[in-house]
Amino acid sequence: MIHQFETVIVGSGGAGLYAALEASQRSKTAVLSKLYPIRSHTGAAQGGISAALGNVEEDKPEWHAFDTVKGGDYLVDQQAAHILAEEAIQAVYDLENRGLPFSRTPEGRIDQRRFGGHTRNFGEGPVRRACYAADRTGHMILQTLYQQCIKNEVSFFDEFQVVDLILEGNTARGVVAVELATGELHILAAKAVLFATGGFGRMFKITSNAFANTGDGPAVCARRGIPLEDMEFFQFHPTGIMGLGILISEAVRGEGGILQNRDRERFMERYSPTLLDLAPRDIVARSIMTEVRAGQGIRGDRRIDDYVHLDATHLGETTLATKLPDITSFCKTYLGIDPAEKPIPVLPTAHYAMGGIPTDVQGRVILDGAGTVVNGLYAAGECACVSVHGANRLGTNSLLDLVVFGRRAGQHIGDYVKQADQPQLTAAVADEARAWIAQLTDGSTGPHGGHIMDEMQVSMMEKVGIYRNADDMKAAMDDIQALRERYRAVRVQDTGRAFNTDLLEIIELGNLLDLSLLTAASALNRTESRGAHSREDFAERDDDNWLKHTLAYLEDDTVRIDHKAVDISIWEPKPRTY
């Protein structure tokens, strides 16, 4: 079946919905989502969205932009960070005007709290910059935007999984999707296509990410010749529930929670004397692992099981109940402990992809270091790389990225579609996807996808995790290549057409394998340590050779690496101290 739209948006998280809201005002717009829209991972975001409103203490967008650049270890494109910080204020007030119920100060203004790496006056001390709705900020953003999209008559294709991008030369023409309910293939022809498919934490064994975060958008693009930028930078959030990876928001530390080792020492005093527990995430995650590796973790005799404590007992029941209600309930449900009475056992968890589909500040996808644009193709949100997060993202800057760059992309699409032709597509554009699905469902038997997934996640976690070295990463590349080989023989066990989740999971696994390969290859190639990319064999940041973005191209079974310049037009890179 072929559907005609002017704009097609893949993904209904914060980025996709904001873009849809803008694009739908000037074009016939469809949103496809493999999940029911409000189940997107944006709904799991807890802590907040940053903006230098200065509601509770002095703050300036310039400080916010600087923190973003420094937090990203100077790999951030500085004009993009400037836009992020400047447009943050209007973005938050727009959300408020659209009905988002923010938590308030006693005077009725939007309340703000502290988050890691956000400082006053270029690093003097923590500043209260994160706007929040208790610890359900993302949930509220998603509900607000979804209601507005319904009001604007956006056409939703719920539970449609996009499996291919249609390109004609250098121009996007639409997408191919499987309808979950029927197994039918649909072609959506469009003048403009925007990917907003979110993150891909499911590459790793322990992750805060939802099961659906499998990087479908970046993988589809990579297979169509589009490079992925800075894939080596994957953020481990310092505080996942030990062993499970479920996120304990940084808001706990923002409200005053502290990390402690086996001696109940507040060890962050040694690693970050100024910001302490609110240092950027890469630094806090490494500090935790350094304590654990030194035998200073709790249960220090069996290192594999070691962890540290996040102590929030001194915050009191009222603060926990009003500002961190979901966190309190997670601790009770998953750990059987009340954070008002006992410290929370935590370890770093794979959390956020700084890298992704390269775009300019209008959300247009670019093809190379010279900035060549793919006509009509856009990306926004976690699957994209603008790059405002560089080598390490600051907490609360992702929700902001969705809103600011989702909106900019949607606005640009509104202009673009006015002068672009409506594509005339035939059913043949879905031939490759159809043949692939026919092969996966040919009724023969093959290796089980679940085992391949598990081995991939363990290999990525152990060999391309927080600490990296050449030998481990080469071994990971070999593992992933062998798994990709085995994957070719995988077949779907369930041969039915309706709600064939087996088929869709196998497609997702293929996406994760491709992204794992690109991640490991990009990481092996970068012989320095910067932000979240921390190498034991190259421990220093090396601006002379590595102040540049990576562009990784998937070429059959190999990865070709190229580079793109970093925009350092505002601040000179400096050593990072906190």
Ligand SMILES: Cc1cc2nc3c(=O)[nH]c(=O)nc-3n(C[C@H](O)[C@H](O)[C@H](O)COP(=O)(O)OP(=O)(O)OC[C@H]3O[C@@H](n4cnc5c(N)ncnc54)[C@H](O)[C@@H]3O)c2cc1C
């Ligand atoms: C537990 C948790 C807490 C977080 N807390 C915060 C926070 O407090 N502050 C902050 O700034 N950031 C936070 N983050 C990060 C932030 O929430 C995410 O980066 C952000 O929500 C991603 O939004 P998105 O719109 O890019 O994608 P998502 O919200 O992940 O949405 C992706 C969409 O794409 C769709 N999709 C994916 N693949 C396909 C396909 N093949 N076909 C069709 N549709 C597809 C999905 O159905 C979904 O609708 C948190 C992340 C997690 C995991």
